[in-house]
Amino acid sequence: MLQHKKILLGVTGSIAAYKSALLARELQRRGAEVRVIMTPSATEFITPLTLATLTGHRVYSDFTENKDSGEWTNHVELGLWGDLFLIAPATAQTLSAMVAGTCDNFLMAVHLSSRCPVIAAPAMDLDMFQHDATQTNLKTLQKRGVPIIEPESGPLASGLDGKGRMAEPETIADWLESWFQSQAPLAGKKVVMTAGPTHEPIDAVRFIGNRSSGKMGFALATALKQSGANVHLISGPVQLSDPLGVHVTRVETAVEMHAAALEAFKTADIGIATAAVADFRAKSSASEKLHRNEMPAAIELHENPDILADWGKQKRNDQLLVGFALESDDGVNSAKSKLERKNLDMIVLNSTADPGAGFGTDTNKISVFEQNGNSHIFELKSKEEVAQDIVQLIQIQLQQ
Ligand code: C5P
Numbered sequence: 001m002l003q004h005k006k007i008l009l010g011v012t013g014s015i016a017a018y019k020s021a022l023l024a025r026e027l028q029r030r031g032a033e034v035r036v037i038m039t040p041s042a043t044e045f046i047t048p049l050t051l052a053t054l055t056g057h058r059v060y061s062d063f064t065e066n067k068d069s070g071e072w073t074n075h076v077e078l079g080l081w082g083d084l085f086l087i088a089p090a091t092a093q094t095l096s097a098m099v100a101g102t103c104d105n106f107l108m109a110v111h112l113s114s115r116c117p118v119i120a121a122p123a124m125d126l127d128m129f130q131h132d133a134t135q136t137n138l139k140t141l142q143k144r145g146v147p148i149i150e151p152e153s154g155p156l157a158s159g160l161d162g163k164g165r166m167a168e169p170e171t172i173a174d175w176l177e178s179w180f181q182s183q184a185p186l187a188g189k190k191v192v193m194t195a196g197p198t199h200e201p202i203d204a205v206r207f208i209g210n211r212s213s214g215k216m217g218f219a220l221a222t223a224l225k226q227s228g229a230n231v232h233l234i235s236g237p238v239q240l241s242d243p244l245g246v247h248v249t250r251v252e253t254a255v256e257m258h259a260a261a262l263e264a265f266k267t268a269d270i271g272i273a274t275a276a277v278a279d280f281r282a283k284s285s286a287s288e289k290l291h292r293n294e295m296p297a298a299i300e301l302h303e304n305p306d307i308l309a310d311w312g313k314q315k316r317n318d319q320l321l322v323g324f325a326l327e328s329d330d331g332v333n334s335a336k337s338k339l340e341r342k343n344l345d346m347i348v349l350n351s352t353a354d355p356g357a358g359f360g361t362d363t364n365k366i367s368v369f370e371q372n373g374n375s376h377i378f379e380l381k382s383k384e385e386v387a388q389d390i391v392q393l394i395q396i397q398l399q400q
Contacts (some may be wrong), residue, residue, distance in 0.1 A: 001180040002173070003226070008114070010107050011051070013041025015122035015157040016089035016166035018048060022032045023169040024054050030173055035081065037061065037107045039094070063106055074107060075266070079113030086176070087111075087165045088149070089123030095137045098146070119179070121149040121172055122297035126162030149175050166202060180246045184228020185395045191229045192264040193221055194275035194307060196236035198254040200298060203286040210276050211359040214238030216324075216350075216383050217274035223387035232268070234260045236275060254278055256303035261307045265314060270394065272322040273308040276359070280304060305308035312343030320397055322390070329353060336369055345371045345397060348390060356380050368393055372400070 007027055011020045020042075024034050036051040038061040047061035060078060065071035079085075087094060087107075094107075098120070099281070103109050111118065118345045120141065128134060129151060139149055151174055153163040168173070195217025199207040211302060214235055221233045222243040231246045234257055242248040243335040249264075251257045254277045265271050280301035286294075308323050315321050328351065335349040349367045352358040357365040357380065367382040378389055 001028060001177045001184070001226075001228075006081055006083045007032045007034050007080065007176075008085040008116075009034050009036045010085060010087035010090075010094075010110070011036060011042040011046070012087065012089055012094040012107065013039055013045060014089040014091045014123040014166070015045060017045035018043050019031045019166060019169055020088065021050050021054055023172055024051060024336060026169045027176070027300060030177070033080070035060070037078070038111055038172045039105050039107045044296075045093075052107060055378065060110075061106055062244075063109070073106065075109040078112045079110045082114060082116045082150035084116050084176070085111065085114045085118045085120070086172075087118065087120035092122075092124045092134050092137075093124060093126045093129075095120065095134060095141065097285065098142050099137045110285040117145070117147075117178070118145045119149060121166050122151050123162075123166035124151075124156050124164050126155055126160055127162045129162075129164040133293065146171045147179065174233040181228050186224060186391070187228035189229045189233070189398070190267060191224050191268045191270040192232045192234065192236050192261060192268040193217060193272040194236075194257055194261055194277070195221070196240075197276050198236045198257055198278045198304075199252050200278045200281035200304070201252075201285040202282050203290040204287065205289045206260075208278055208282065208299075209237075209279065212236070212239050212276035213360045214239075214274075214360065215360075216364060216386070217272075218243055218273060219274065219387040220390060221390045223384070224394075227391050229270070232264050234264065234275075236277075240254060242320045253306070254281060255327045256309070258305040258307045262310060262314070265311050265319075268319065270287075270320045270322070271308075271311045271315075273311070274324050275307070275324065278309060280303060302352065306342070308344070315343055317330065320345050322348065322394065324360060325349045327351050327353075332367070332369075335367075339369055339371060346393065354380070366390075370397070 011017050021032035029035050034055045036059045042085040052059045085171045099344045149167050153164050155161050180206045197212040198208045199209045203206050218240045221231050225231050225245050233246050234249045249260050283300040331351050333350050335347050347369050350357045354365045356363040364383050364386045366378050368376045
């Protein structure tokens, strides 16, 4: 959840400021971009050089860049840059200044100019933390929508033992991951998806299959996960590794995919069928490899279950169903008829007639038709970008 997140890290004058170096590192390790702002007193506990070196960016602590030339640091721009302003450690003094709206240093100016959420991780001695003034400030900030990452109990720099130690960098990073997760547009939504081809055995080594690579489905699973959804991906045989944080069930055949998909759909909010399910399976298959002279002249076929159509039959009013249609012509009528026939809310059409679209490629060109009559035509894009477009349309559908 921290991937590509822009985090302004505000460091104030507490001994816990030495942990800010580890915190900046941990946030970056999890994919965040970090810019550091320090109060003048924080620079007495840890040098800007340390934090600038670790983050690869200058540290901001003063209004002026160059006193001789009069160049100044734009606190407004910096305040607008972040997805989140994390003040860690936040001293009793800073918490009080946040409540009062004081603007007597650069960090407090950014605090007043920032439009992004502000989160504070207090650090101070136990009596300062327990003091009515601090507790009242914390409550006021929380009421204003500033979440507080609770300090921990343990030995304090004063030699006393109690609550006041800033949460450990890993704990803060975990906390932020859960917070971003809870803010994500699809937070709390459970998605079940099918992806890839299915392989229908003829004997121990041969199968009926198709050229689906699973790339579109896997890219979509990743995008959904990044939007906060809980994703269960049921995949046929593909050469792709599990997307991070996605629960993956690997299957071979349409019958296996059907069983897993129908079970998972019962508790899902959204079902998405990207799989290129083989329409037919061999009526019987040999458990050994058949020799050339044992191969039948013709293979009798049985129709496979239509997973998406069965989801459509089961669909409750609170569930959203998205299908895919791969056609070799323009396919609009065929896609629209599948939208109706399979009781879908949305169908994503791609055509092998479009260069760069369809199986195996890293790009795709889609058109989307919705049950409500809306349609959207997109340009050729990477499958990751196409996935983002689909996630956005799903979010809009959920809001309707
Ligand atoms: O094969 P067809 O063009 O009907 O596929 C349209 C949609 O139905 C796709 O979303 C595909 O994943 C789904 N489907 C399925 N089970 C099948 C055949 C298709 O879920 N047996």
